[in-house]
Amino acid sequence: MDTGNHYDTIVIGGGPAGLTAGIYLSRARVKTLILNEGAAGGQMVLTHEIANYPGVETISGYQLSAIMKKQALSFGCKIRSNISIAATELYGDIKKITLSDGSYYTSDTVVIASGGRPRMLGIPGEDELRGKGISYCATCDGDFFTGKEIIVVGGGNSALEEAVSLTKYARKVTVVHQFDHFQAFEYAVREAEDNPAINFLMETVVASFDGQEKLESVLLKNLRTDELTRLRTDGAFIFIGYVPNTEFLRGVIEMNSSGEIIVDDHMATSIKGVFAAGDSIVKRYRQVTTAVGDGTIAALAATAYINEMKMQRKETAVI
Amino acid sequence: MLYTNLKHLETAEDFKKAVSENENVMIICGRMGPMCIPVYEIAEELENEYSHVSFYDMDFDNPASSVLRSLPETYGFMGLPFTFYFKNGKVVKATSSIQSMDQVKTILNSEFPVAVKA
Numbered sequence: 303m304d305t306g307n308h309y310d311t312i313v314i315g316g317g318p319a320g321l322t323a324g325i326y327l328s329r330a331r332v333k334t335l336i337l338n339e340g341a342a343g344g345q346m347v348l349t350h351e352i353a354n355y356p357g358v359e360t361i362s363g364y365q366l367s368a369i370m371k372k373q374a375l376s377f378g379c380k381i382r383s384n385i386s387i388a389a390t391e392l393y394g395d396i397k398k399i400t401l402s403d404g405s406y407y408t409s410d411t412v413v414i415a416s417g418g419r420p421r422m423l424g425i426p427g428e429d430e431l432r433g434k435g436i437s438y439c440a441t442c443d444g445d446f447f448t449g450k451e452i453i454v455v456g457g458g459n460s461a462l463e464e465a466v467s468l469t470k471y472a473r474k475v476t477v478v479h480q481f482d483h484f485q486a487f488e489y490a491v492r493e494a495e496d497n498p499a500i501n502f503l504m505e506t507v508v509a510s511f512d513g514q515e516k517l518e519s520v521l522l523k524n525l526r527t528d529e530l531t532r533l534r535t536d537g538a539f540i541f542i543g544y545v546p547n548t549e550f551l552r553g554v555i556e557m558n559s560s561g562e563i564i565v566d567d568h569m570a571t572s573i574k575g576v577f578a579a580g581d582s583i584v585k586r587y588r589q590v591t592t593a594v595g596d597g598t599i600a601a602l603a604a605t606a607y608i609n610e611m612k613m614q615r616k617e618t619a620v621i
Numbered sequence: 622m623l624y625t626n627l628k629h630l631e632t633a634e635d636f637k638k639a640v641s642e643n644e645n646v647m648i649i650c651g652r653m654g655p656m657c658i659p660v661y662e663i664a665e666e667l668e669n670e671y672s673h674v675s676f677y678d679m680d681f682d683n684p685a686s687s688v689l690r691s692l693p694e695t696y697g698f699m700g701l702p703f704t705f706y707f708k709n710g711k712v713v714k715a716t717s718s719i720q721s722m723d724q725v726k727t728i729l730n731s732e733f734p735v736a737v738k739a
Contacts, residue, residue: 341659349655364624364653384663384722433700433718442654443718446699516697537699 309335309380311604312399312409315547316383317344318590319580320415321370322597323604327413328377330605335407336374337399338383339547343367344417345581346590355590366590387550392573395611410611411575411604414551414563415597418544418581418588423455427511435517435537440464443537444471452537453477453520455508457484461541462494468539469499476533478503480525511538546582558584569600575611577604623678624653625661627668630679633688640707643675645733650679650689651702656719660702663725674733706732 311327313320316338327334341347349363358366375381386402392412400406420438422428428436437443444467452472454465457479463486465475477494482505484491494500509521509530519534548561556564556572562584569577579596581588623629630636630648640646649664651657664676679686681701689695692712695703700718706728707713713732716724 341662343658347655347658362653363655364658368624384659384666386723433716434697435699437700437718439654439656442652442656443700516699 307405307407309333309407309409310608311335311411311413311601312337312397312407313413313415314338314387314399315344315415315417315580315582316340316342316371316381317415317417317580317593318346318367318370319417319593319597319600320344320413321367321374322594323413323415323579323601324374324379324381325370325377326598326601327605328374328379330601332601332605332608334379335409336379336381337385337387337401337407338381339386339416340384342371342381342383345419345544346593349590352590363590390550390554392554392576395575397575410608411577413569413597413600413604414548414555414571414576414578414582415580415593415600416547416550416582417593418546420540421542421545423508423540423542425508425510427513427517431511431513431517434515435513435535436511437537437539438541440468440539443539444468447472447537449473450536451476451534452539453508453533453535454539454541455479456541456543457481457486458541458543459486459490460543462486462490464539464541465500466490466493466497469497472537473499475500476503476535477501478506478508478520478522480507481505508538544581544588548582567599568603569596570603575604575607577607623651623661623680625678626665627661627676627678630677630685631683632685636679636685636688639675639677640710644709645674646677646705646707647674647729648677648679648689648705648707649702650681650686650705652681654701656700657702660704660720660725663720663722666722667725667729671729671733673735674729708732 310333313323313336316336324336346363353360388402389400391398397412398408448471451474453476455478505525509523512519546561563578565578565583571578577600579600580593694712694715698717704716
């Protein structure tokens with residue numbers, strides 16, 4: 303085996319769960335590699351301001367990720383970002399992760415902290431018009447819609463809070479939601495309903511986004527009557543929740559019907575030596591703090607597993 | 622102010638110099654936002670591999686970035702970052718909003734191919 307490619311632990315994902323696991327593992331002298339398909343920080347960098355991370359009054363998600371990354375690197379953790387995983391072999395004592403460029407790494411344990419990503423609608427026009435009227439980030443792109451009419455798709459906390467925040471720019475915001483009620487907390491619903499610039503289209507979905515060079519209109523479908531109507535709009539912001547990044551493990555590891563990985567109290571998955579943490583696991587509350595907690599537990603459990611393996615190997619060698 | 626490891630363009634003169642003195646140039650014009658940061662990181666990672674390309678960023682909120690924001694290629698762009706690819710001083714490709722590593726590499730490979738020595 304080429305030991306240059308072998309690590310004690312490979313962490314898949316570089317968000318708060320993965321970086322925390324990297325910090326704890328490397329500090330415990332466990333040779334660790336973080337493989338990250340996106341930028342370090344994961345969804346944490348989506349947060350403009352974090353004000354509820356204990357010990358830090360306020361910090362941007364980007365800054366907090368940068369610090370976590372620096373901490374992990376300072377303990378000797380290796381990080382490879384913007385890679386693409388082509389295959390995983392997780393059964394057996396030696397795990398193998400192959401990247402799309404053909405290179406591969408092996409390890410004794412794997413911590414899956416692949417996180418989640420904003421859910422897309424997956425309807426015609428969405429890919430083509432992203433960045434040309436369709437956005438998933440109000441703080442990034444809100445000011446392009448100053449004085450314009452836009453729609454917000456979704457009915458959870460993010461959708462309603464962002465709808466309110468977008469009224470700083472847009473003249474009129476129409477919230478399009480598939481159900482007859484919102485899933486958001488009462489305060490968020492009330493704030494949106496009290497805002498005169500916001501109106502609502504309930505039990506309605508977007509069937510397509512249309513426009514030549516940029517978004518010009520959406521085709522809406524009323525779910526109660528099946529009636530199709532066209533609405534002219536300058537922009538569409540989509541906040542319909544998150545999906546776990548676990549497609550590459552489907553059929554390999556035990557998951558629930560939403561694609562979230564099932565773990566025990568020690569973040570151990572259905573495969574020996576494979577642990578999981580953060581937004582990719584089954585859990586109710588998804589916060590930076592809970593991801594950090596998961597990452598810690600997964601790292602400690604992985605370290606214990608590695609030590610146990612080493613002891614067993616030593617005993618076998620003696621016999 | 623962009624906190625990246627890329628070379629920063631601060632003025633219109635910086636921009637003119639960058640695109641006139643380098644054959645292949647990629648410029649990312651954005652903020653320190655969630656859609657922009659991944660594109661800066663991709664460029665940082667590709668700097669060594671694509672040594673025949675010069676990588677820069679420019680702060681979208683810097684008034685001097687109007688040299689980029691006013692380019693006709695940005696018509697319809699409503700998502701940061703705006704990413705531009707210049708060959709011999711001319712825009713050959715521009716994208717709006719976040720891009721993946723594969724998307725950026727595809728553009729770099731098609732617009733700035735490495736000349737194969739016979």
